[in-house]
Amino acid sequence: MSMETKKEKDPAMNVEATQTHLFSRQPPSVLGRIAFWAFLVGGLGGLGGAIALTIFSGSPSQDIVITTVVGLASAGILATRFRWAPLVTTLLGGYNLYLVFTEPYVVESLVHPKTDPQGGFGHFVGVVIISAVAIIAFGGSIGAAVQNYRQGSRQAPRWLPSALSLVAGLVIGAIFIGAIAQESLATGTTYTNGVPTVHMGAGSFLQPSVTIPKGSKLTLVDDVAALHILANGSWQNGVPKTTNEPDAPRVNNVQVKGGSAEIGPFSAAGTYHIYCEVHQGMNLEIIVQ
Ligand SMILES: [Cu+2]
Known part of the structure; x- marks a missing residue:
């Protein structure tokens, strides 16, 4: 089917992809615009977070810097409206989503909505919103990429309102469950x-x-x-102080990453x-x- 006959059939399809060479620009599609704004909001949110982390703890985390760069770069790539732009941002958005959901601070906040020591419930709400934005950016990129390489309408697909409602529902549900979760920081001794x-x-x-025996x-x-x-x-006023307490078992650069470590025995009270x-x-x- 040629473009010409398709246009005759439906003149309203004015946002159809009509050119195919590599650097031809496409009229903006709804999905492309949604992905653009999601990346932009995510990138600016990451930038704000990176600045806050730098002010409060001296340096931003590597993950938040990557997330910021990926978000802003993806928004920039989509703004070019090249046909392949959403294809590239699908890959970037997928990587970003992977980073968001494996980042330890994010995982901890999702597991402990209220007692996460890095800001508690406010941090949890921020994490849920950033996760939703990352999902929308990724999903919008996939949809826009498919539409750009398929002949036919590039208008908003029928499933779009349902998909956006689903994400909104997930956000509201997660915040609600987090808000009613009963948690308390452990104070006793668990074994x-x-x-x-x-x-x-x-x-x-x-x-x-x-307290241990x-x-x-x-x-x-x-x-x-x-x-x-x-x-x-211990850390004292922001400065690490190594001490050799008498009778303390030596703990010398014990590295733990996602597993566990045993120290002791503590033989003196x-x-x-x-x-x-x-x-x-x-x-x-x-x-x-
Ligand atoms: Cu540590």
Whole structure:
């Protein structure tokens, strides 16, 4: 079927893809525009987050910088309206989605909506919205790419309102479930196979202090795939201080990433301190009785 006969049949299809060479520009399609705005909003959100992280903790995380660059670059690529633009942003958007859902701070916030130490419920709401924006950017890119390489209408597809309602429903549902979730930070001592256990999130111990019996070891579990490097000592006023407390078992650059580590045994009663060299303020007090 030629373009000519198709146009005669339906003159209203004025947003049809009509040119095919590599750098020919397409009139903007609805899906392309949705993907453009989602990437732009995600990129600007990432930029804001990167600036906030730099102000509050000294440097942005590598993941948020990549997310920002991918978002803004994808918006720029879509703005060229080249036919292949949504094809490229489908790949970039897919990578971005992968990063968002494997980033330890994001995973921790989704698992612990309220008690995540990096900002609690407000952070959770932000994470849910950024995730939704990333899904819309990816989905819009796929749809726009398919429409650009298929003969026919490039107007809004019939499933678009349902798809957007689904994403909106997921966002509202996630925020509602997060809001009613009952959680409290662990304060007592929990045990794994009889060994006292403390969990670690993306950038902190999930409890500031633990009490264990004399002669016991301590298991440290990394709940998400964040790298922690543990040593004797503590952060004081933003500065890591290594200490050699008498009777403390040596903890010397113990690396944990998504698994667990065992330290001890603690053979003498007393109060000991370990900290993470990677994360500012990540301290644990160990009281041995
Ligand atoms: Cu750490």
